[in-house]
Amino acid sequence: MIPICLITGFLGSGKTTLLKNFIWENRNRRIVYIVNEFTPVDVDGESIRSKTDDVISIPGGSIFCKCLVTRFIDLLKQIPERFSIDGQEIEGVVIEASGIADPRVVRQLLRETHLDKQFFVSQIIAIADPFTLPKLLLTLPNIRFQIEAADTILINKTDLASPDAVRQTEALIHEINPDTPCIRTTFCHCEIDLLNTEPSGRETAGTLENCSNPNFSRIYIPNPEISVEKLKSAVLPISDAIYRLKGFLQTDDCMVSVDFSGSGWQIEKAPKHIQNPGLAIIYRPEDQIKIQTIFTKQ
DSSP: OEEEEEEEEOTTSSHHHHHHHHHHHTTTSOEEEEEEOSSSSOHHHHHHHTTOSOEEEEOSSOTTBTTTHHHHHHHHHHHHHHHOBTTBOOOEEEEEOOTTOOGGGHHHHHHHTTGGGTEEEEEEEEEEOTTTHHHHHHHOHHHHHHHHHOSEEEEOOTTTSOHHHHHHHHHHHHHHOTTSOEEEOSTTOOOOOSOOSSOOOOOOOOOOBOSSOTTOEEEEEESOOOOHHHHHHHHGGGGGGEEEEEEEEEOSSOEEEEEEETTEEEEEEOOTTOOOOEEEEEEOGGGHHHHHHHHTTO
16 A cells, blocks of 8 residues: 655645655655646646656646546556556655645545555645735635645744744634644754555545636746846735746846745746746736736736
């Protein structure tokens, strides 16, 4: 039996950072990583691919929505044979779910497809951002569902948030899921093994989502001709409308990775293999005209 760890958390909370940490710390283990992007272009998967070749990308929605679930199941079925080397079986699968995913259906999905004969859910980890969680819980049901389903919750970015904000986040989490341990982290550093050898035992019930989500819209801008500073200036007046902006920009010196969410900007040099600049933006549907007017002019 192959353990699966599912990582959830809203856009920008730190899922990819946790994944990168785990890949580095377990670089000598046979582990397969699945990266699920809500945007139609594989931004996080490209970043992860610089750390390991054992990665599968599934962009274009949530693996727990009706339009992508068949592809997800098919890929999961292929993993044991596809990634085994010289008879050495893989040790586990770590899945970074889309930031809008409802993970409550995952165990039921394994049972209904009979994949529970090959895989089991070792644990579900949710990552919470103190800057955004209080507001998100009021507007987006799936954030509550992620906390309900979690076996462990990381309260990330505690170096940036105030102590009161961290305590409020912890209190909100325990109102929803009183028994789940919370771990306070910076850059998602924590000493936990994502792949337990036994099932977690937690059982939650959910349903597959529809392919379109009325709470989110998305746009991808290939080859944006805009500097980092001009991008920041463009985002500033509409920052409340943007849930997540991420991608790659070409500067005079190099390609850079840009990432914007409710807790601010993260800008760093992009992996060497990244060749094509582009920006993926997830935003509130009611602000579509505003977003498109600004970014299609770039």
